[in-house]
Amino acid sequence: MNDLSLRTMVARGSTRALKDIWRDDPFVMRLQKLGDLTLPDLQSLRAVIETELTVKKRRDLVLDGYEFCKLCFVKSGFAARYKLLRNGKRQIVNFVLPGDVVGLPSSFIDRAAASVVAVSDMTLQICSLESFAALCYRRPKFGLMLSWLAAQEAANYAEHVIDVGRRTPIERLAHLLLEIHARLVMVGKAADNAFNLPFTQELMSDALGLSVPHLNRMLTRLRAEGMIAVNERRLEFIDPKAVQQLAQFQPVRPARIPIPDEIELD
Numbered sequence: 001m002n003d004l005s006l007r008t009m010v011a012r013g014s015t016r017a018l019k020d021i022w023r024d025d026p027f028v029m030r031l032q033k034l035g036d037l038t039l040p041d042l043q044s045l046r047a048v049i050e051t052e053l054t055v056k057k058r059r060d061l062v063l064d065g066y067e068f069c070k071l072c073f074v075k076s077g078f079a080a081r082y083k084l085l086r087n088g089k090r091q092i093v094n095f096v097l098p099g100d101v102v103g104l105p106s107s108f109i110d111r112a113a114a115s116v117v118a119v120s121d122m123t124l125q126i127c128s129l130e131s132f133a134a135l136c137y138r139r140p141k142f143g144l145m146l147s148w149l150a151a152q153e154a155a156n157y158a159e160h161v162i163d164v165g166r167r168t169p170i171e172r173l174a175h176l177l178l179e180i181h182a183r184l185v186m187v188g189k190a191a192d193n194a195f196n197l198p199f200t201q202e203l204m205s206d207a208l209g210l211s212v213p214h215l216n217r218m219l220t221r222l223r224a225e226g227m228i229a230v231n232e233r234r235l236e237f238i239d240p241k242a243v244q245q246l247a248q249f250q251p252v253r254p255a256r257i258p259i260p261d262e263i264e265l266d
Contacts, residue, residue: 024188025075026074026075026076026097026098026099026187026188026189027073027074027075027099027100027101027125028042028045029099029186029187030099030149030186030187030254031145033186033254033256034144034145034148034149034254034255034256034257035141035144035145035259040139041139041141041142044135044138044139044142045135045142048127048128048131048132048134048135049073049125049126049127050126050127050128050131051125051126052075052123052124052125052126053072053123053124053125053126054121054122054123054124055077055118055121055122055123055124056118056121057118057119057120057121058117058118058119059117059118060115060116060117060118061079061102061116061117061118061124062081062102062103062106062112062115063112063115064083064084064112064113064114064115065111065112066112067110067111067112068103068106068107068112069103069107069128069129069130070102070103070107070126070127070128070129071101071102071103071104071107071126071127071128071129071132072101072102072103072124072125072126072127073099073101073124073127074096074097074098074099074100074101074102074122074123074124075098075122075123075124075125076098076122076123077098077118077120077121077122077123078095078096078097078098078118078120078122078198078199079095079096079102079116079117079118079119079122080092080094080096080116080117080119080199080203080206080207081093081094081095081096081114081115081116082114082115082116082117082206083113083114084115090206091206091207091209092203092206092207093114093157093160093207094153094156094157094160094207095180095199095207096116097180097183097184097187097189097198098184098187098189099183099186099187101146101149102116102124103129104146104149104150104153105150105153107129108129119198119199119200119203120198132146141257144257145257148254148255148257152252152254155252156179156252159175159179159252160207163175163176163208163209164208164209167247167248169208169210169214169215169218170218170221170222170246171246171247171248172208172209172210172218173204173208173215173218173219173222174222174227174243174246174247174249175247175248175249176204176207176208177197177228177235177237177243178237178243178244178247178249178251179249179251180195180197180198180199181195181235181237182251182252186254193236193237193240194235194236194237195234195235196233196234197230197233197234197235198233201215201216201219222243225242226238226239227239227242227243227246228243
């Protein structure tokens with residue numbers, strides 16, 4: 001075997017090894033739905049990750065009103081982005097799932113506008129905002145991809161406003177369950193019509209503007225009407241179409257980033 005053949009085999013082995021590392025990474029899975037990632041892209045992304053951090057449940061990751069200049073790609077676990085009011089009431093503005101970015105949008109404004117708390121043990125891949133910005137200058141597709149992710153976040157926020165403002169309590173709950181399921185499916189963390197519900201009724205009630213007893217009654221009603229089944233934390237959609245019609249649910253599906261004909265990619 002000559003040196004060229006050996007180098008080729010080593011290179012192919014390195015490519016497979018790197019792709020295997022990223023194969024089940026939920027953040028990379030989300031990015032790949034937006035556009036193709038080459039081996040140099042993956043190498044560049046890996047290079048800007050400073051560390052992989054394990055965070056325990058109930059730890060605050062971001063504090064409202066404080067500066068935060070990191071992007072944390074969620075590899076596993078769940079968090080809640082929330083605002084605590086002076087009267088002690090908490091409004092959860094959205095849930096953070098695997099594949100999401102802690103630091104979007106708080107790292108892009110002067111001070112964080114909300115807090116983020118881990119609601120389970122989490123594994124995060126940490127990258128400084130400065131390093132990611134430098135990556136975007138070198139490989140602009142990452143800047144485009146992040147803007148696409150931000151657009152998806154904005155679409156989800158709009159639905160949350162409609163939940164609290166106009167949907168009935170049972171419609172709110174149905175919509176939230178469908179949204180969580182759709183987002184988990186996107187990163188390979190849920191079956192077609194079932195998933196492990198990662199959030200307590202207290203957390204969901206703070207997201208939907210309902211009391212815990214009221215939310216529990218709505219959950220019982222969905223079960224009694226044969227729309228869902230719940231076994232411990234496992235939730236199954238028995239009649240998915242009925243739940244979708246009830247919630248007027250339209251999943252926020254990512255659009256591929258268009259590539260002009262004159263652009264050449266690595």
